[in-house]
Amino acid sequence: MTAVHPTRLLLVTGAAGKTGLAVIRKLRDVPNLRIRALARNADQCPLLEEAGVHETVIADLNDPTALATALQGTDSVYHVCPNVHPQEVPIGRRIIALARQAGVRRFVLHSVLQPGIREMPHHWAKMSVEALLAESGLEFTILQPAPYMQNILGQRVSLCEQGVYSVPYHLATRVSMVDLEDVAEAVVRVSADFDGIGPEHSAAHLGATYELCGPGLLDQTEIATELGRALRREVRAEVEGREVWAKAAYRAGMSRYQVETLLAMFRYYERSGMTGSAQPLENLLGRPPATFAQFAERTFGVQPG
Template identity: 30%
Template sequence: MAILVTGSTGRIGTELLNALDGQGADVRALTRSPETAQFPAGVTAVKGDLSDIDSVHAALDGVSTLFLLTPNVADELTQAMLALNAARDAGVKGAGVKGIVYLSVFPGEAFANLPHFSSKVTVERMIAAEDLPVTILRPAYFIQNDLQQKDALLGGGVYAMPIGGKGISMIDVRDIAEAAAKELLRRERASGPLPPETYTLAGPDALTGDSVASLWSAALGRPIHYAGDDLTQLEQALKTFAPAWLVYDMLLMMRRYQADGAVASDADIARLTDLLGHAPRSYRDFATAAAAGWAKG
């Protein structure tokens, strides 16, 4: 039997496939373009798309553990629920899916007005109602999203992501992938379905716009200032490549970060530390490494 990874060509999927590589599991990666996919040597590319339920059914053949990451699209909820139903049905029919790791979001219930948060909360409710053998991972805002700040940092001397002053417990995507790999392998190696689990994936620091700017100042060796909470520049930048509904969704998220923050509890961090076997990676280390890489060109 095998592990099937969805979202395989994105940032998290790429890190996850690397984390699973060499662990002795049969790993398959769902992709729309298997002919051009560049996966580790031990990963089998499987043609499919979560928006095409027939391809999902086909891809689940011979799969015992599923990593479900749904894209941030208008029908995200439908894609996730259909995939979970297909996985459940595959397990009911016999030697099929016995375990699932689902990528949700933190803080889900608290940000109920955000479409891409609420869709994940609804999926979590389905998981609970159907008593599915799932590990739910709830990641905070990704640290690596701030790689997009390179031009603003180096060219303008500003940190321009308007995250506000309440604090966000940003998570390194490598920790997300590592946590997912550990839970996938645990469920894959079990003799049968395991009880549900839920983890908040969050970093060790409550980061604000000003504190992140200070970290970049230290990493780059020059003054970096927080550009402030105005969302206009972010909106203009997002509109160059994203549809209007997604732009508005992202702006709503930033408003909630500014108003309420998204800080994980000490208990959340301790539980994640136990799962990883080490403390979650810090923003300081990320910024230091990014700055060194940029200096090398």
């Protein structure tokens, strides 16, 4: 006889962002899981519905009352803090405390690879939130993704039209990357197992912290070569001066905190690289994670027919 499992309600924060949408598009296929999205803008409801959410709560993560409402009746939380947010620690503290009050059973935190680097404020903030979660008494799992391969999509036009791939650090810099599709699949593995609604019904991921990295460690010139291979054209890597990058970032509307934090990250990358192991992700997925070459071919490759 097939066991019947109750439907669980999972709250996903940062739901309408790059990470949230990718995760929701995979979670939609998990049986007996109802997805509640937290978004701050009602205009995002159609997009979220299309991605697979069952209900959306409009709330600002800085508003405790709205956040408490969003948490009502939830069994578990997948917390994705908005990218490079100056209030990341207060937001983390608030949602963890309110989750406890609301009787949430499981909390999965979307952290970052190497959160313990003080000179990158957005990494260090995640370290603090990890510690708050560990202290909270909630059942938890922490995921630490490398930079997404998909970040390169912001350069699609210059890649396709000029054959230029630019980065604001030295071309010899090596940074582990991960395919966001693999990250989303890993979220399904830990969330499904975590809630006893997945095929294994195990608590195997309780208290676990997993680095999520793709295999290989390419430098920036090697990345350009792989992009060129997929695009069937020459792509050259170029260094973009950090002052030039910062001016463009301000023009695009980034705040001073965001610009200075990302400049600190670029300086760190250039000095130390950013590396991690693909093994934890391979263990979670039960297959090797995507290589950069596979991502590039899938994303930019000429499709037959």
